[in-house]
Amino acid sequence: MPKTWCxxxxxxxxxxxxxxxxxxxLLDQQGVPIRKKGGNSQKHAFEILASVAGELLQESKxxxxxxxxxxxxxxxxxxxxxxxxxxxLSKCNxxxxxxxxxxxxxxxxxxxxxxxxxxxxxxxxxxxACSSIKSFDQSEKxxxxxxxxxxxxxxxxxxxxxxxxxxxxxxxxEGQFEDAGAELSSIQSVKSATLPVTGSFxxxxxxxxxxxxFCSESKLKAxxxxxxxxxxxxxxADNIETVTRDDDDNDTGCTQAATTAKAFRxxxxxxxxxxxxxxxxxxxxxxxxxxxxxxxxxxxxxxxFFHNGRTSYTRQRSQRIxxxxxxxxxxxxxxxxxxxxxxxxxxxxxxxxxSNCDNCTAAVGVASSVARRHLLxxxxxxxxxxxxxxxxxxxxxxxxxxxxxxxxxxxxxMEALTTVLGDGLHVxxxxxxxxxxxxxxxxxxxxxxxDHKHRNLGFALESRHAQIIPxxxxxxxxxxxxxxxxxxxxxTSSVSLVPPLTNWNSGxxxxxxxxxxxxxxxxxxxIPNSQSLVSIPxxxxxxxxxxxxxxxxxxxxxxxxxxxxxxxxxxxxxLVQAVEKLGTGRWRDVKLGAFDNAKHRTYxxxxxxxxxxxxxxxxxxxxxxxxxxxxxxxxxxxAAHAYWSGHQAKRQLK
DNA sequence: ATTAGGG
DNA sequence: CCCTAAT
Numbered sequence: 290m291p292k293t294w295c296x297x298x299x300x301x302x303x304x305x306x307x308x309x310x311x312x313x314x315l316l317d318q319q320g321v322p323i324r325k326k327g328g329n330s331q332k333h334a335f336e337i338l339a340s341v342a343g344e345l346l347q348e349s350k351x352x353x354x355x356x357x358x359x360x361x362x363x364x365x366x367x368x369x370x371x372x373x374x375x376x377x378l379s380k381c382n383x384x385x386x387x388x389x390x391x392x393x394x395x396x397x398x399x400x401x402x403x404x405x406x407x408x409x410x411x412x413x414x415x416x417x418a419c420s421s422i423k424s425f426d427q428s429e430k431x432x433x434x435x436x437x438x439x440x441x442x443x444x445x446x447x448x449x450x451x452x453x454x455x456x457x458x459x460x461x462x463e464g465q466f467e468d469a470g471a472e473l474s475s476i477q478s479v480k481s482a483t484l485p486v487t488g489s490f491x492x493x494x495x496x497x498x499x500x501x502x503f504c505s506e507s508k509l510k511a512x513x514x515x516x517x518x519x520x521x522x523x524x525x526a527d528n529i530e531t532v533t534r535d536d537d538d539n540d541t542g543c544t545q546a547a548t549t550a551k552a553f554r555x556x557x558x559x560x561x562x563x564x565x566x567x568x569x570x571x572x573x574x575x576x577x578x579x580x581x582x583x584x585x586x587x588x589x590x591x592x593x594f595f596h597n598g599r600t601s602y603t604r605q606r607s608q609r610i611x612x613x614x615x616x617x618x619x620x621x622x623x624x625x626x627x628x629x630x631x632x633x634x635x636x637x638x639x640x641x642x643x644s645n646c647d648n649c650t651a652a653v654g655v656a657s658s659v660a661r662r663h664l665l666x667x668x669x670x671x672x673x674x675x676x677x678x679x680x681x682x683x684x685x686x687x688x689x690x691x692x693x694x695x696x697x698x699x700x701x702x703m704e705a706l707t708t709v710l711g712d713g714l715h716v717x718x719x720x721x722x723x724x725x726x727x728x729x730x731x732x733x734x735x736x737x738x739x740d741h742k743h744r745n746l747g748f749a750l751e752s753r754h755a756q757i758i759p760x761x762x763x764x765x766x767x768x769x770x771x772x773x774x775x776x777x778x779x780x781t782s783s784v785s786l787v788p789p790l791t792n793w794n795s796g797x798x799x800x801x802x803x804x805x806x807x808x809x810x811x812x813x814x815x816i817p818n819s820q821s822l823v824s825i826p827x828x829x830x831x832x833x834x835x836x837x838x839x840x841x842x843x844x845x846x847x848x849x850x851x852x853x854x855x856x857x858x859x860x861x862x863x864l865v866q867a868v869e870k871l872g873t874g875r876w877r878d879v880k881l882g883a884f885d886n887a888k889h890r891t892y893x894x895x896x897x898x899x900x901x902x903x904x905x906x907x908x909x910x911x912x913x914x915x916x917x918x919x920x921x922x923x924x925x926x927x928a929a930h931a932y933w934s935g936h937q938a939k940r941q942l943k
Numbered sequence: 944a945t946t947a948g949g950g
Numbered sequence: 951c952c953c954t955a956a957t
Contacts, residue, residue, distance in 0.1 A: 877945060
């Protein structure tokens, strides 16, 4: 029988208190006497809270409040972590999603497991998570300090400095909670775990800061631990997905440890496995090789069927992270994954909350080396040379009985692979960490053509449509069948990664040229991992979308902006005319009506332009800059604006 | 996906 | 032109 464990992945947007509650409840349900003092259970619960606190801290959902005080008696050097309130959040320009209905106050270390109703006077939670810092090493503390500083900058809260210095000086590191036990628990175990390398990466143009690595890792650790803690015979199946893996001999003991609620030591190989599984940006459930069908789903809410027939809905973590957090993390962890799962290193190949798993996040290590003599505009334009070392296939999830043969395992994996590759993938492009969706931009405009060393290009395989792949017929649903049904060129059947890529390319509609060039070349090469030098005519790549890649905070962290394109008088004229006709609230219609074939003008652009036009029309001609707009047009702008404003006001009155 | 508005 | 919030 395969080993099974559960994990919970729906914490992200829950409030601090709720999380703590959940964790504690969970412990309780698993038989850990969380309310007792001393002993392992206390330590365990504490570490859980530490894990939560660490994660929250990294997400900047909590901060060190001004009134941070030390609890002289029990916790000499307490850090008080406080959930941000709405005011602060809005200052930071993001919203708070937490529900504050569970008002919980966790008081100090010795009472940390006692959850009291938080009576009144404050509508927020305090989490004294002093010792949570304990399990962080110096680098992580630095990282946390960074984040605190960041928060600090935004909030202007001087007291966070205290927290920072304390963190950095390591004041909280040791010796405060002896009774928590000297044993390093699973947090540490997990921390030291690294992911098996499953893909190749091109680190050519990357330099990494050690502490950034630690940050990512600690974050990973937090979420991993958080997930791991739900191991065992859990009773809430609703939010838990069951993960099964086939084990080799070594795993038995480890898995047992993992499924025992009280065994908090997480063996590193289990940790590896856990991380690996956590990293499942996408899950594939492949039924045993001979009977039963493979069923895949890759919509936002995956629904997987278990052997026991239960269903489970799991939302992808990535969708639960708030925009703020997303950006925040982005800033903090230069090497974490941008939205679509471009990844630098498998170590961070986690179920990173940023990797949107709706799309097959096939990560690609790419070295963008840009040739010199280019010119994008015009037929004799320059070319951009891209070397894509490898495509990383989206994570597969395979379930197979331990009694299966190695050969059948291979076939199963291949089947899953073929399915995902045949599932109409397309290429997403990242430039400096950001994905560009505007296919109409040229490489030149997006900056791909520029020869910047620090500029990184990423390609990712993304699913074209979030549709459900019907389970194959039972029995003979092998690779060939998949290949046949899902790809235009049947029978390209060699069991390797390259042919599927080719097939997929053939099936792709847009972005086809680049992709086919790539795949053709890789297909040509005999070595699967070979590096292909691909020369792509600029014109053909024109349809590609590109996004800037992210950088580590200190360094030239410029995000590639869209190229500024001034509105010509003719465009202004068209805009004015359209707005005169349609009004100021129907920018989509304006776009469709007057700028439908101007791909680079979005309705937002038009709206913005109208805004500036109104402004321009109101200021004195001397203050206007740029290409002068005829006064006649400006007058029309003012007239139309006045008219439609009044119109809108009237409508609102009614 | 659109709209509205601040930056 | 970017970013967000709110629809």
